[in-house]
Amino acid sequence: MIVSVLVLVFISVKAQDNTSTIEQIIADIFEQYSEDTDEEIDFESFYDELKTVAENPIDLNNATRENFEKLVFLSDMQIENILSYAYSFGTINTIYELQLINGLDMTDIRRILPFVYIGAKNIEYPKIYWSDIKRYGRNEILYRLDRGIELRKGFKENITESEITKPKYLGSAFYNSLKYHFNLKERIMFGLTMEKDAGEAFLNQAKKGYDFYSMYGQINNVGRFKTIVVGDFRANFGMGLVIRQGLSMGKSSYVLNVIPRNSGLKKYSSTDEYNFFRGTGCTISFGKVNATAFYSNRMIDADTLNNSFTSIYKTGLHRTESELLKKGTVNKQVLGTNLIYTLSNFQIGLTLVHTLLNINLKHEIYPYNLYYFSGNKQTNLGLNYRLRMHKFNVFGETALNQDLAKATINGVMYSPVSQVSLVALYRYYAPDYNSLYANSFSESSSISNEKGFYIGAEILPFKKWKISVYSDSYKFTWPKFGVDGPSIGQDYLLQLDYATRRDLNMYWRIRYEQKEKNYLNENQALNEIVSTTKASIRYQLVYTYGNFSFKNLMEYNVVQNYSTAMTYGFTALQDISYRFRKIPLKIDLRYQFFDAQAYENRFYTYEKDLLYAFSIPMIYRTGSRMYLNIKYDLTRNMSLWFKYAQTIYSDDKNIIGSGNDEIIGNRKNDLRFMFRYEF
Numbered sequence: 001m002i003v004s005v006l007v008l009v010f011i012s013v014k015a016q017d018n019t020s021t022i023e024q025i026i027a028d029i030f031e032q033y034s035e036d037t038d039e040e041i042d043f044e045s046f047y048d049e050l051k052t053v054a055e056n057p058i059d060l061n062n063a064t065r066e067n068f069e070k071l072v073f074l075s076d077m078q079i080e081n082i083l084s085y086a087y088s089f090g091t092i093n094t095i096y097e098l099q100l101i102n103g104l105d106m107t108d109i110r111r112i113l114p115f116v117y118i119g120a121k122n123i124e125y126p127k128i129y130w131s132d133i134k135r136y137g138r139n140e141i142l143y144r145l146d147r148g149i150e151l152r153k154g155f156k157e158n159i160t161e162s163e164i165t166k167p168k169y170l171g172s173a174f175y176n177s178l179k180y181h182f183n184l185k186e187r188i189m190f191g192l193t194m195e196k197d198a199g200e201a202f203l204n205q206a207k208k209g210y211d212f213y214s215m216y217g218q219i220n221n222v223g224r225f226k227t228i229v230v231g232d233f234r235a236n237f238g239m240g241l242v243i244r245q246g247l248s249m250g251k252s253s254y255v256l257n258v259i260p261r262n263s264g265l266k267k268y269s270s271t272d273e274y275n276f277f278r279g280t281g282c283t284i285s286f287g288k289v290n291a292t293a294f295y296s297n298r299m300i301d302a303d304t305l306n307n308s309f310t311s312i313y314k315t316g317l318h319r320t321e322s323e324l325l326k327k328g329t330v331n332k333q334v335l336g337t338n339l340i341y342t343l344s345n346f347q348i349g350l351t352l353v354h355t356l357l358n359i360n361l362k363h364e365i366y367p368y369n370l371y372y373f374s375g376n377k378q379t380n381l382g383l384n385y386r387l388r389m390h391k392f393n394v395f396g397e398t399a400l401n402q403d404l405a406k407a408t409i410n411g412v413m414y415s416p417v418s419q420v421s422l423v424a425l426y427r428y429y430a431p432d433y434n435s436l437y438a439n440s441f442s443e444s445s446s447i448s449n450e451k452g453f454y455i456g457a458e459i460l461p462f463k464k465w466k467i468s469v470y471s472d473s474y475k476f477t478w479p480k481f482g483v484d485g486p487s488i489g490q491d492y493l494l495q496l497d498y499a500t501r502r503d504l505n506m507y508w509r510i511r512y513e514q515k516e517k518n519y520l521n522e523n524q525a526l527n528e529i530v531s532t533t534k535a536s537i538r539y540q541l542v543y544t545y546g547n548f549s550f551k552n553l554m555e556y557n558v559v560q561n562y563s564t565a566m567t568y569g570f571t572a573l574q575d576i577s578y579r580f581r582k583i584p585l586k587i588d589l590r591y592q593f594f595d596a597q598a599y600e601n602r603f604y605t606y607e608k609d610l611l612y613a614f615s616i617p618m619i620y621r622t623g624s625r626m627y628l629n630i631k632y633d634l635t636r637n638m639s640l641w642f643k644y645a646q647t648i649y650s651d652d653k654n655i656i657g658s659g660n661d662e663i664i665g666n667r668k669n670d671l672r673f674m675f676r677y678e679f
Helices: 002-015 022-034 043-055 076-089 095-100 106-115 130-136
Strands: 138-148 174-184 188-196 212-222 225-236 264-267 277-286 289-300 302-304 308-312 330-342 346-361 375-389 392-401 406-417 420-429 450-459 465-476 487-501 504-519 528-545 548-560 567-579 585-596 621-633 638-649 667-678
Touching: 022 043, 022 106, 043 106, 076 095, 076 392, 076 406, 095 106, 106 487, 130 174, 188 264, 212 264, 225 289, 264 277, 264 289, 277 330
Parallel strands: 308 346
Antiparallel strands: 138 174, 138 667, 174 188, 188 212, 212 225, 225 264, 225 277, 277 289, 289 330, 302 308, 330 346, 346 375, 375 392, 392 406, 406 420, 420 450, 450 465, 465 487, 487 504, 504 528, 528 548, 548 567, 567 585, 585 621, 621 638, 638 667
């Protein structure tokens, strides 16, 4: 009976072409991690890594922890349970056995299926021959073109009675990128990325080509070499206190996923023009020990003055004369190494990174940035560990910088029964600890000046139901930007998921935040530190009917500031997707209206977009937004994407944006186009 049910479930999962495509699964996972953050998260790399896994699935009978860590939607406890099951029962004979592993519900299994397969035990990596490159290699060419219909202020001439001033932006209003990727079964990979942002010069007197070029090459599993990278790459090790340039696990509805994943050296193919290295590196395996070394030498953008610079310019935008003056003004060299020793239930790693700048970084001193990194040399050393003891997983990392300032993060996961999983995490980042590449679990964007305690729980009380909850209390022991003294905060989340069957699921989410910030009282000489509270509730329903897919979402929030009256925000949206049966065409439609009284009431809602693109626009004020997204497969190897989006504001303001990005009027229209050719 159980086997029959599992067979039916598996068949239904494999058949749902219109609801569980790999693209949609990846987008759904990424949405959970990024929907409540102001930070720009690199979706291109996130998508590329999971898509590569889907094209080269993980063999459940030969998989390691490193393989499963590529599936970022799995918790550390779930990975341990899968590995423990395979170790205890030997060969996994059928995909249906996933149902027997503790901590995996049907939602998890549906997400796992596109990324795994059942293979024979102990298959070694075969040799690579030149003939394999042509026979089995996969090539991909992507061309993308974007344009905002309304001209922003920076593109317009300024006409006055006395003179006519040229536009501030040196280039056209088009965004354009061209990419090429080659992948031979994840053993050999190389590619090229070229990009110009809207406003950057392209083919004119100011520029004879693209503004940004990036190349990479990567070889995996050749002899003792696990990885060799050349060109542009990223490095990720430990819990991220020393270095993590990829996605780091933070607070989200995946309440157990607090440990960073996918460590090591990785090729870089994104269009982010700052967060990567340019050079070479390799990882060599000596049995239970993996040794990594890497070197990077590249020019970065910065505001330079008198043989020093005040800040690093990270946007990658070079549209105006002043922005061009910042391009490639500082040389940055990075030398790093990592050693990892792994046993069946224990792992320990050591990471050392040294950075050398050709000129000094000198901040304009304020109380909040007194401990920021300055000078031209930085060294960080970190020791990370992981230990499994019965039903406990213990993990952490402790790091020091050149001034012996400390950062440490330590946690434990525990699953008393298969229906309950718990995690507790403590962090302490000294005010004077700093690392240019740190990216770990934190409330603020920097790994410095913070201590806190996080607890999370995932409970499966009944069939089809899941409860996710977390609580995070934190303190900043030194002033920070916008807060002129020590401050505290709390963050709570409760989410209830209900999935009746494969074509219907919903959740209810409640979130509560309390933070402190400056308040300027006219009767006082100094700013007063006051509390700000924000509470929100969200309901989402996703369901399918035939070739139609629907998504409904409603969210309401209230913000209470010390200095102002309570403000509110409300948004609701309707998505409709349709995949035609007889023609290779898929259409996505959305209509959304919103009413956010203040910036603090802003909303983040995921939108479907072009391939390798991901949109979570920040929305506030009062108005509506709609978009049309179309995908059409010209042939088996060629596909087109088109997106049109429009935002209309209905409040009294007749202006959108500010500075050179200012648009006069209450409408904003955007067009996006992409062409992909695979061969």
